[in-house]
Amino acid sequence: xxxxxxxxxxxxxxxxxxxxxxxxxxxxxxxxxxxxxxxxxxxxxxxxxxxxxxxxxxxxxxxxxxxxxxxxxxxxxxxxxxxxxxxxxxxxxxx
Amino acid sequence: xxxxxxxxxxxxxxxxxxxxxxxxxxxxxxxxxxxxxxxxxxxxxxxxxxxxxxxxxxxxxxxxxxxxxxxxxxxxxxxxxxxxxxxxxxxxxxxxxxxxxxxxxxxxxxxxxxxxxxxxxxxxxxxxxxxxxxxxxxxxxxxxxxxxxxxxxxxxxxxxxxxxxxxxxxxxxxxxxxxxxxxxxxxxxxxxxxxxxxxxxxxxxxxxxxxxxxxxxxxxxxxxxxxxxxxxxxxxxxxxxxxxxxxxxxxxxxxxxxxxxxxxxxxxxxxxxxxxxxxxxxxxxxxxxxxx
Numbered sequence: 051x052x053x054x055x056x057x058x059x060x061x062x063x064x065x066x067x068x069x070x071x072x073x074x075x076x077x078x079x080x081x082x083x084x085x086x087x088x089x090x091x092x093x094x095x096x097x098x099x100x101x102x103x104x105x106x107x108x109x110x111x112x113x114x115x116x117x118x119x120x121x122x123x124x125x126x127x128x129x130x131x132x133x134x135x136x137x138x139x140x141x142x143x144x145x
Numbered sequence: 146x147x148x149x150x151x152x153x154x155x156x157x158x159x160x161x162x163x164x165x166x167x168x169x170x171x172x173x174x175x176x177x178x179x180x181x182x183x184x185x186x187x188x189x190x191x192x193x194x195x196x197x198x199x200x201x202x203x204x205x206x207x208x209x210x211x212x213x214x215x216x217x218x219x220x221x222x223x224x225x226x227x228x229x230x231x232x233x234x235x236x237x238x239x240x241x242x243x244x245x246x247x248x249x250x251x252x253x254x255x256x257x258x259x260x261x262x263x264x265x266x267x268x269x270x271x272x273x274x275x276x277x278x279x280x281x282x283x284x285x286x287x288x289x290x291x292x293x294x295x296x297x298x299x300x301x302x303x304x305x306x307x308x309x310x311x312x313x314x315x316x317x318x319x320x321x322x323x324x325x326x327x328x329x330x331x332x333x334x335x336x337x338x339x340x341x342x343x344x345x346x347x348x349x350x351x352x353x354x355x356x357x358x359x360x361x362x363x364x365x366x367x368x369x370x371x372x373x374x375x376x377x378x379x380x381x382x383x384x385x386x387x388x389x390x391x392x393x394x395x396x397x398x399x400x401x402x403x404x405x406x407x408x409x410x411x412x413x414x415x416x417x418x419x420x421x422x423x424x425x426x427x428x429x430x431x432x433x434x435x436x437x
Contacts, residue, residue, distance in 0.1 A: 056219075077221050083328060091225035091325075 059085040060110060061093055062103040069144060071103050079104075150393075186265055193244040195368045196308065197257060197265040198410065199296075200240030203419065204258055206272035206289055207233030208425055210282075218279055225325065229286070232318040240312040246307070250290040259429035262413035263419055271354035271408070273417045277347065280340065283329045284347035287391065290322040292358045295383035296375055327391045334395025341396065348392075349400045356405035359384070 056078045062071040074093050077085065079085035085104040113121055125131065184248060186193035210230035217223035241254035275281045297319055298313035335342040361369075361378040368374030392399050408414065428435055 078219060079221065080332060087325060087328060088221040088225065090321075091228050092221055095224075095228065105298065 058107040059104045060107050061085075061087070061089040062105070063089075063099055064101040064103075065095055066098045066100050071101065076107060081138045146221040166304060186261060188244070188248055189245075189250060190244075190247045191364060191367055192305070192308075192373050193248040194267075195364055195374050196240045196244040197249070200237045200244065200257065201266045201268040202289075202293075203233040204425075205266070205268045206286075207231075207237060208421055209272065209274075210278055210286075212276055213282065222279075229322055232315075232322065236311075236315045236318065239315070242418060243305075243307050243311060247305075252409055255429070259426045262278065263414060266414070266418060266422070267410050267412055268418075269354065269357045270406050270409040270415050271351065271358065273352065273415060273421060274351065275417060277350075278343060280333050280343040280347040281350070283326050283333060284351050286322060287330050287388070288328040288351060288355060288358075290319050290326055291384050291387040291391075292377075292380065293319045294387070295380045296322050296377065299375045299380070303374065308373065323387065327387075329399065330391055330397070331395040334392070334397040342404060344395065346395055348397060351361050352400035353406045356402065357407035357410060360407055360410070362410065413437065 055098065057080075060074055060076050060083075061074050063074045064071045071082055076082055077088050079088045083106065087101060089102050089104050093099075188197060207230045210226050210233065213226045214223065214230075217226050237258065240252050241257045245252050245254060245257065271285060274281075274285060276285075294316070297316035299315055300308050303309040303312060330344060333340045335341070357379050359381045362375050362413045363374050365374070365378075369376035369379075389399065406415075407420075
């Protein structure tokens with residue numbers, strides 16, 4: 051019913067474990083306040099949330115799927131860019 | 146879904162029209178269990194009777210909210226209403242469980258929820274009114290949570306630590322219920338002409354059920370005097386402040402009160418509770434001791 055007129059929002063959740071905000075999904079809501087409320091209801095039901103961001107989907111500038119070859123393919127062959135030659139101690143945790 | 150909330154006006158009991166500050170007669174029976182029938186099972190402890198009354202309110206409202214599942218206007222709201230319903234059922238379990246402990250008898254939360262007769266339920270008439278349309282449900286929830294928020298806040302100071310703990314936890318939940326229903330009310334009232342009209346109609350239809358929420362009977366006064374519970378007549382200012390703020394932002398008019406409906410708190414219900422209980426209790430009545 052209201053789907054046709056209510057804009058789409060992207061939802062980002064920051065979990066308790068200290069990680070950065072992570073994209074978890076999207077939802078429809080009439081305005082920013084309701085989007086935040088709906089995000090709380092839909093995406094934080096099982097706890098472990100410290101913070102929510104909602105962003106209008108329209109505000110996201112996406113790369114063109116048709117340009118994948120130009121944008122991302124050239125890096126595939128450059129394995130020397132991966133820091134796999136270092137050993138990361140367990141104490142460092144998430145990097 | 147369009148079943149009129151208007152029908153709820155024909156509840157059997159009624160209060161005299163009442164001003165906030167006037168000590169008008171309430172029409173409520175003076176004693177707990179004064180409405181006696183063969184199946185009525187009175188509580189042996191007055192604190193248990195009072196707590197169970199809170200549980201009855203959240204049980205019935207929680208059931209009403211659960212009726213929206215798969216029928217809400219949007220997927221997001223469907224999940225939100227399930228959350229609200231589950232909060233209320235959770236509060237019910239906590240209130241009932243503590244009531245049973247205080248009573249020290251053989252009853253448990255399941256017995257209280259599923260094995261009592263209609264007059265044993267002491268919820269206010271407001272919560273048993275039909276869901277109607279989304280504005281009706283939103284208005285009902287706003288009124289209930291604007292009343293329950295200050296109630297739980299005060300009850301968190303109960304001299305019974307268990308009850309205080311339940312109230313503190315429930316207080317955080319109900320604060321969100323107030324936010325959720327308030328934000329919706331603002332958008333419905335200040336939305337389209339149609340949504341404004343539906344929101345105003347919903348408020349007007351439900352307003353007669355407001356006074357009962359703040360009527361104090363002997364049981365209320367007794368638990369308040371002992372420091373266990375809260376006298377609801379002292380909560381009206383907090384309710385009015387919250388409602389006035391929201392209605393102003395919603396461009397809605399606070400209805401004038403021409404009459405009040407009450408009786409639920411003493412077991413005299415509108416025609417709706419029987420139907421709710423028939424659905425709610427069917428499984429436990431048909432298959433006693435059923436587990437899943």
